[in-house]
Amino acid sequence: MKARIRKLATFLEETHNEMGRSVNPPSRRAAAVAVIENPCAGKYVEDLSELIAIGEELGELLTQRAVAALGISAPTAESYGKAAAVGENGEIEHAAAILHPKLGTPVRKVLGKGAALIPSSKKRGGMGVVLDIPLGHKDAAYVRSHFDGMEVRINDAPRANEIMVAIAITDSGRPLARVGGLTKDQIKGEDGLR
Amino acid sequence: MAEVAVRKKLMIVEEIYHEGGPAATHPLRRSAALAVIHNPFAGRYVEDIAGFMEDLKPLGLDMAESLIAALGGNRKTVEGFGKGAIVGSAGELEHGALWHVPGGYAMRQLLGDAKAIVASTKKVGGPGTRLDVPITHINASYVRSHFDAMEVGIGDAPCASEIVLALVMTTGPRVHARVGGLKASEIKGEDGLR
Numbered sequence: 001m002k003a004r005i006r007k008l009a010t011f012l013e014e015t016h017n018e019m020g021r022s023v024n025p026p027s028r029r030a031a032a033v034a035v036i037e038n039p040c041a042g043k044y045v046e047d048l049s050e051l052i053a054i055g056e057e058l059g060e061l062l063t064q065r066a067v068a069a070l071g072i073s074a075p076t077a078e079s080y081g082k083a084a085a086v087g088e089n090g091e092i093e094h095a096a097a098i099l100h101p102k103l104g105t106p107v108r109k110v111l112g113k114g115a116a117l118i119p120s121s122k123k124r125g126g127m128g129v130v131l132d133i134p135l136g137h138k139d140a141a142y143v144r145s146h147f148d149g150m151e152v153r154i155n156d157a158p159r160a161n162e163i164m165v166a167i168a169i170t171d172s173g174r175p176l177a178r179v180g181g182l183t184k185d186q187i188k189g190e191d192g193l194r
Numbered sequence: 195m196a197e198v199a200v201r202k203k204l205m206i207v208e209e210i211y212h213e214g215g216p217a218a219t220h221p222l223r224r225s226a227a228l229a230v231i232h233n234p235f236a237g238r239y240v241e242d243i244a245g246f247m248e249d250l251k252p253l254g255l256d257m258a259e260s261l262i263a264a265l266g267g268n269r270k271t272v273e274g275f276g277k278g279a280i281v282g283s284a285g286e287l288e289h290g291a292l293w294h295v296p297g298g299y300a301m302r303q304l305l306g307d308a309k310a311i312v313a314s315t316k317k318v319g320g321p322g323t324r325l326d327v328p329i330t331h332i333n334a335s336y337v338r339s340h341f342d343a344m345e346v347g348i349g350d351a352p353c354a355s356e357i358v359l360a361l362v363m364t365t366g367p368r369v370h371a372r373v374g375g376l377k378a379s380e381i382k383g384e385d386g387l388r
Binding site: 005006007008009010011012013014015016017018026069130151154155 | 201202203204205206207208209210211212214221324345348349
């Protein structure tokens, strides 16, 4: 493993009731988070290929962890998202290097599909910073019931020379979704949008 | 017997490999189970609340079981525990105290008659309030290597008429514990203290 991992965390959230109404089956989402050393911290590094390679291996590891937390078979996952927070001695471009070039392919390999863009967010911040991981349907970005976000944070991360990398996976959309739009049973799944 | 209305559950699992020192052979695992429940006493003073402790017992057992499962399913690997509650703004601190008996005894029972008192904390707060749940050794409160705490919270809870209940279990000492004191190997296990 290229990434020097200090800590891994998983979060599994289940909503059973919303505004007094039962949500059955409960809407469920999981996030897996890795806290890793930032090999480019504290200096300007032109070539970010080390971070790109770390993104590739974390794509697989964190997707597997999130799917395991949900206890589902990977192909039944419905939406996904990714995010990273860079500690104060790093730059926002380090988060981009991890998230964008190579992280997505292993995510889709684990899930079996994933025609849609993986929505993402990134920021720089101190320990305890909140990551709002955006969520969208994995096969059709326009599925409105699955537009969502999951908040995660770890009180002691990221330290100045660290990066916090997160992948969120769900097996359902928002609880009590009712604002119309494309529904999941209408997905064509060809262009990743509809 | 009143039914306990659960809106949401959150399970957090952390694996800590190191904190700047030598990497642990077996990473420390810490897990927290949180449940967001309706506070049946919110908004007014209710004198007689103690019966709710009985109502909470099944939830306590369910949460303790899910913690053991999240740590790998073997209760013998659990070495530390703690508990806590966050009461929403329409409730009082005393409502959080209802969690002492059902939360604590559920863990002690499932962990095979653990001897030590379950360390705890509680507060009144709004949605997103963080709680540092204290952790001590399950059989001897004075074991210094196992003094720890885990920060937990949920972005959208507790709402005014809710309570967030928390249980925490860990698999070992702090990852680089080295400040002396009573060791886990020196426990007599008679009084729950040493």
